[in-house]
Amino acid sequence: MEQPRKHHFNPAFYLGRFAGQDCDVREMRLVRGKVVLKSKHPDATGFKRDLYRIEGAPEEHSQHLEVHFMSPLDNGAAKALEKIEAGGKVWSADERSEWVRFIIGFFFRHPGSVALIKKHIAEVFDVAVEALERNYDEVRGPNDPATFAQAFAKTSPAAAEIHATDMLAELIDNDRLGPTIFEMQWAVLDMKRSKFSVLTSDRPLYIPLPLGQPDAYILLPISPTKYFIAARQRATIEALNKLDRTKVVREVNTAIVQQAREFVWGCDDSQKGFVEKHFAKLPERELLTEAQMKEAIDAARGATAKDFEDG
Numbered sequence: 001m002e003q004p005r006k007h008h009f010n011p012a013f014y015l016g017r018f019a020g021q022d023c024d025v026r027e028m029r030l031v032r033g034k035v036v037l038k039s040k041h042p043d044a045t046g047f048k049r050d051l052y053r054i055e056g057a058p059e060e061h062s063q064h065l066e067v068h069f070m071s072p073l074d075n076g077a078a079k080a081l082e083k084i085e086a087g088g089k090v091w092s093a094d095e096r097s098e099w100v101r102f103i104i105g106f107f108f109r110h111p112g113s114v115a116l117i118k119k120h121i122a123e124v125f126d127v128a129v130e131a132l133e134r135n136y137d138e139v140r141g142p143n144d145p146a147t148f149a150q151a152f153a154k155t156s157p158a159a160a161e162i163h164a165t166d167m168l169a170e171l172i173d174n175d176r177l178g179p180t181i182f183e184m185q186w187a188v189l190d191m192k193r194s195k196f197s198v199l200t201s202d203r204p205l206y207i208p209l210p211l212g213q214p215d216a217y218i219l220l221p222i223s224p225t226k227y228f229i230a231a232r233q234r235a236t237i238e239a240l241n242k243l244d245r246t247k248v249v250r251e252v253n254t255a256i257v258q259q260a261r262e263f264v265w266g267c268d269d270s271q272k273g274f275v276e277k278h279f280a281k282l283p284e285r286e287l288l289t290e291a292q293m294k295e296a297i298d299a300a301r302g303a304t305a306k307d308f309e310d311g
Helices: 012-018 064-085 093-108 111-139 148-155 159-172 177-182 234-241 245-258 272-278 290-301 305-310
Strands: 006-008 025-031 034-040 047-049 185-190 217-223 226-231 263-266
Touching: 006 064, 012 025, 012 064, 012 217, 012 263, 034 272, 064 093, 064 159, 064 185, 064 226, 093 111, 093 159, 093 177, 093 217, 111 148, 111 159, 111 290, 185 234, 217 234, 217 245, 226 234, 245 272
Parallel strands: none
Antiparallel strands: 006 047, 025 034, 025 263, 185 226, 217 226
16 A cells, blocks of 8 residues: 655645635745745645655554554544534544644644654664663674664664654643643634634644633634634633634734744735735744753663663
């Protein structure tokens, strides 16, 4: 069976909701500091070839994350979104979890985060291999490679990549953030009365307050006229529903374009100038802190053979 090579970080089912009358979305892409606007089919944008590929793994296992995690995640989210828009009140835990994981995925599944995670895990493994070289001569057999690095490369060529993809899946299956969103109040906000259409991007979550605060909420664009909202209190949803629609859309569009890194999408060409003005003006959200990465590197420096065997 042919392996999937086109890995969407903004899934086609999601981008398809922003398509115009010609069934295409307007892709506004930042290329060498300039915004290039093109009309694209939803399946032809928001992806990177082999983004989640496990380099060094046998070909039949190289797309494990895409096939067994990302694709099922998106399929479940598409069904959940249909239920959200239909006003579904009764949810199974699995249904609700699928949508939570989809939301959290927007933090971690885009190319910038994937590259950072893979780079960090590769550095951890390099440091650990260097540490294990110290005792390799004591355990090396007569037919073993001359160095531990050579032995490890021969027996576990994909180890760092596997750990990186495992880490990505664990971050999306977030046992800290997930329960918070799971327990929030969910609704759909109708923005039809706005003068401007809703935009989305490769960083589409609008979170104006820390989620621990009682009036915190998350907005996710789900069409040119709608937002999904998860709020800690029903009163927050009611208050947002009373605000001027045009002001809400302009504020959220501004944030979502400013935190974008490569792509913004809309249903038409009308906001290209606005996108050019605001594209990537906010700094990237920190995925892994310097302290977290240093802690992992320090732990790797004290690695033993048993640690490596245990993963």
